[in-house]
Amino acid sequence: MMHLRTLLLSALLLWDLAAGASSGSDGVQLDVLHHVTNAYYLDFTPLGKLELPRILIDPEGVHVFPSTTAALRDGRFIPAEWAEEGAPSGGGGEEAESARAGFFGESRAGGPETVEVTHVGKLARRDGLPVYLDLSLTRHGVFMLLAAALLLGIFLPLAARYRAGIGRESAPRGPWQNLWETFIVFIRDEVARPNLGEEHYRRYLPYLLTAFFFILFCNLLGLVPFGATATGNITVTAVLASFTFIITQVAGTRDYWRHIFWMPGVPVALRPILTVVEFIGLFTKPFALAIRLFANMTAGHVAIVCILGLIFIFGGMSPALGYAVAPFSVAVTLGVYGLELLVALLQAYIFTILSAVFIAGALEEHHHEEETH
């Protein structure tokens, strides 16, 4: 059963890659990045792609389109690359150009030849007015919402069980409750309590739990077929790290700020230098937090795509070589996939424990006045 599923999974991935590779114009071309970057569509290759609605805010107001193609056909918007580099020549003026523009370059029966738009999908106004805000739902956004829905769908009913007394007055019942309780108790007893201490941990535990499960679910959704990793998006991880950063600063005691701006127990001449170092350190911590999560989640996916891509690169040289490489590639991919599962859990844990450590650092009360250390 397990083998069947993984086999099916690899088959789907291969199909997706094959489709991507074959569409390259000059021989074999593999677009690794399009698998990990954000986009304005859901990728269900080989079943097709589903464009997501666009929400654009510009001086004219809020524009809502059901899809990127619809936004392009509206005429007021062009791909951002066209705004910078100029539209590809097609003839027939702006009207024809808008009519031809399709997000995935599909050709309509009887219509003029379509112009393919890259999958980045950023839009600019044709008339040069600025687009203030692009609130369009992206695939990372969709999977982030899905993760949020899963969190609510799992933990609100679970909380109802505790309210009803199961787990409160009796032992937790069933593997489902036991599973989640194991995680919750782990975060409480192994992450929050030892780092934040008995008197503070209760206050920050809800944030740590939310961050842990949100990241974990986002990570795991990236491993589901047709899924996307929201935590493989630098914006998402930066926002999450910012939450930890803000909570840390709000939690900061007088001692914490004194250690940053006027380090006690250090010669006065050195203090300005330390202030600079500490001030930079303030921001490197959440920066590292954001980069670590983003890079870890992206790297695994890139590795999988590259290893499977070997099949098509070698296949491009000679079909026999492609078939020879395939078993090796699939085997290694399965290994990396297993590793990815571990990394998904591990990175959620690391983000959570580092958040706890940073907050704990800001909470610390130092009891050494001017003594050397």
Add this chain to the structure above:
Amino acid sequence: MYTIAIRPVMAAGLLDIDVGMALWTIIVFALLLIVLSRFAWKPILSGLEERERRIRESLQRADQLLVEARRLQAENERRRHQIELEAQKIIQEAREAAERVRAEILERARQEARALVDRAREEIERDKQRALGELRAEAAELAVLIAEKILRTQLDAHRHRELIETVLAELQTS
């Protein structure tokens, strides 16, 4: 070389900070934080704490009860031992008392037996004496009867008297 490596990454927007996405993330995560904190983590964590408190208290109570049970057991053991000793003492005393009573009864029986024997002996003696007396009288009567008969048949009065006296003397000596 470096730019070649980095350009596709930049072009694909892999390292772009997207304001729209940031807003979505902030809204989603903040809402999640608020809703889960209030409606999920709070009841779950308080439920867990409540359960842990219960378990802790139950264990403490079990410990206390165990100590109490041990104490009671020890006391029972001690009491039982004491009762056993007492019972033994009572049995011992009873045995002694019984022994005493037995000895007394035996002694009394012996005395009574002796008294009975003595009385019997006295009675026998008395009866013997009476019997002897009766015998003597009978014998005398018999002698007289015999003598009378003899005298009537053959002897005179003089010989008769001699004979009687001889017989009487003989009787007296015997």
